[in-house]
Amino acid sequence: MAPKQLPAVLLAACAVFLALAAPLLAGDPDMLQDFCVADYKSLQGPLRLNGLPCKRPENVTANDFFSDAVSLPGNTNNPVGSAVTAVNVEKLPGLNTLGVSMSRIDYAPWGVNPPHTHPRATEIIFVLEGSLDVGFVTTGGYLYARTVCKGELFVFPRGLIHFQKNNGGAPALAISAFNSQLPGTQSSAVSLFGASPPVPTDVLVRALQIDGGVVEAIKSKFPPKN
Template identity: 90%
Template sequence: MAPINQLPAALLAACAVFLALAAPLLAGNPDMLQDFCVADYKSLKGPLRLNGFPCKRPENATANDFFSNVLAKPGNTNNPVGSAVTAANVENLPGLNTLGVSMSRVDYAPWGVNPPHTHPRATEIIFVLEGSLDVGFVTTGGYLYGRTVCKGEIFVFPRGLLHFQKNNGGAPAVAISAFNSQLPGTQSLAVALFGASPPVPTDVLARALQIDGGVVEAIKSKFPTNY
């Protein structure tokens, strides 16, 4: 085979285009090969599935499979963090199956926080409907990109990076998030560290966070496991 510097220029250009096109295909959900694939929840026999939900037969789909009013009502922000996330994803909107998109509504009490978390399967773009938020994400190198986002403005959180939002005012705030995944997933930093089941060993957390083991146990008591 000829050395790469001796290959025809046209072939090198074609390879470059192929690689450029291939990279985005790895970043989101797989492309569908049909008009739609309405999720058929009834056909599931257990919690395991390959990637997404089985499809209804197209003739059994209805307009209601593509409709939801789940984001119409504000979430209950009367909780320790002062925020509520309402998701519209494939688990409650069957028409999203295989389409590779979803949305969430985030309501914030005055000074409420959407705590640090990640979305392992999606990039997020947030649009502030009401109020003003202090937002930010942290890179893998530990750099914080943060700023204030006001009503009518947007901000992007890259896929998989730790990020947060905080209402910086004394009135309620509302934002809408969009994702390039039908089920972006959410991993809360605090819950992952202090509410895992079985629990992350206390001595591991104490050493990692450089705090006393008693403090770790006290924090764990605030995050009962859900398993």
């Protein structure tokens, strides 16, 4: 006895469902090797990847997986009173394809890690010394903020503007972890006032509802990077 054929309408519905589902199932592929140490020399040519090419296994050493960058405090003698020491795939080649990285953040007394975003990662911060006032702003404009003390954690969701402030008169220290080998950092102030070429002053005047002279004064504090 021959099996019944599916009605044409049902077949069409299945085809539409599979077409819509395919993009939802797409994502980073699982690793196909134990590691893929970044081969920076390959980037000197025209080849560009969404990530970094791998070293040949025979050229890999234990030092490709090692860094002492977070062992030393950063210099907080700057206008914001904080220093971020990032350890990502650009600094530690063994992180390539592993999807993790971290940073050390040092704060001078009352120092601030200014509002910024990480477009490619969620961040979890662990306070080692001192006490921080932290917060992030949702896309709807709601601020979630609280104090985080020594030994405590706080999470900043991926892509949302967030900040930290040392709320004490002594230095503070924190470690941040990210679920990306290269989370990226976009400073809100630098993006608006230090872009190259610059964001037009009249755009910022209307967006921020401030005087053009104030915009120019702020821009002078964030010279564009060449």
